[in-house]
Amino acid sequence: MKKFLIVVGILFALGVVGVFAITKIDFNRMNADNYYLQITEDGIPHDYKLDDGSVMTTYSYQLDATNADGKTIPLKFTAQKNLRKDAYLKMYVKKDDQVSSYDEVELEDIPNKAQKQLK
Incomplete structure (x- = not known):
């Protein structure tokens, strides 16, 4: 017992x-590479009709992102809202170009090499 x-x-x-x-x-965010970018344009809206008849809008973006070493890659991602212009984002990227998550950050929180690429 x-x-x-x-x-x-x-x-x-x-x-x-x-x-x-x-x-x-x-x-x-686990095992994801960090890239940084600045929102420079409005997202492209995409409307989806849900089963209950309501419409959901997502916004797609295609922007260049830079990692802490200064390497730049193009990223495609979507957001649930139109993101604020000039906002800096920390992107969590898996498998080279798949964005799994993101956070808004301040310019001071971005590594120096990436800051130089974003300016």
């Missing part, structure tokens, strides 16, 4: 850790 309670306690602890990991860790 004592061994059973220990096993149940360990499984409960693993379940709690698993739930915490699922809710708090952003797996889209």
